Amino acid sequence: MAQQPNLFPLKLLVISLGLVLIGGTIFVFAAIASKAGKEARSASLACADATIHLEGKGKITAIAPQGDIVQVTLTAPAGAQVLSVDRCSGKILQTLSITP
Numbered sequence: 639m640a641q642q643p644n645l646f647p648l649k650l651l652v653i654s655l656g657l658v659l660i661g662g663t664i665f666v667f668a669a670i671a672s673k674a675g676k677e678a679r680s681a682s683l684a685c686a687d688a689t690i691h692l693e694g695k696g697k698i699t700a701i702a703p704q705g706d707i708v709q710v711t712l713t714a715p716a717g718a719q720v721l722s723v724d725r726c727s728g729k730i731l732q733t734l735s736i737t738p
Contacts, residue, residue, distance in 0.1 A: 685706075685725065685726030685727075686726070688724070688725065688726055688727055688728030689728050690708075690710070690723050690728045690730075691728070692710070692712065692721075695712050695714065695719065696712035696713050696714030696718075696719065697712065697713050697714070698710060698711070698712055699711045699712065699713050699718075703725070705725075706724065706725050706726060707722050707723065707724060707725065707731065708722075708723045708724075708725050709721070709722060709723075710723055716737070717735060717736050717737040717738055718735075718736040719733055719734065719735050719736065720733075720734040720736070721733055721734075722734075
């Protein structure tokens with residue numbers, strides 16, 4: 639009867655490399671999640687609060703933030719308006735008038 643080779647070192651190597659592979663994968667995903675979280679927080683805090691002056695333009699019916707621009711929908715007796723406003727400066731970038 640032939641003597642079987644000692645496979646214990648090979649088994650130990652396969653198990654340890656498997657653990658290294660799993661640990662490395664977890665580390666990569668944690669690093670990606672951490673970096674994505676930091677970028678999202680820095681993007682939302684990129685500028686100070688701004689005031690938008692809309693006196694006499696009508697009643698605000700909808701607000702839709704889209705990155706650094708906020709879409710504000712106003713209704714008035716003369717018709718509706720959609721304003722594109724810069725979130726950082728409060729400056730009105732574009733006005734779309736909708737008449738009845």
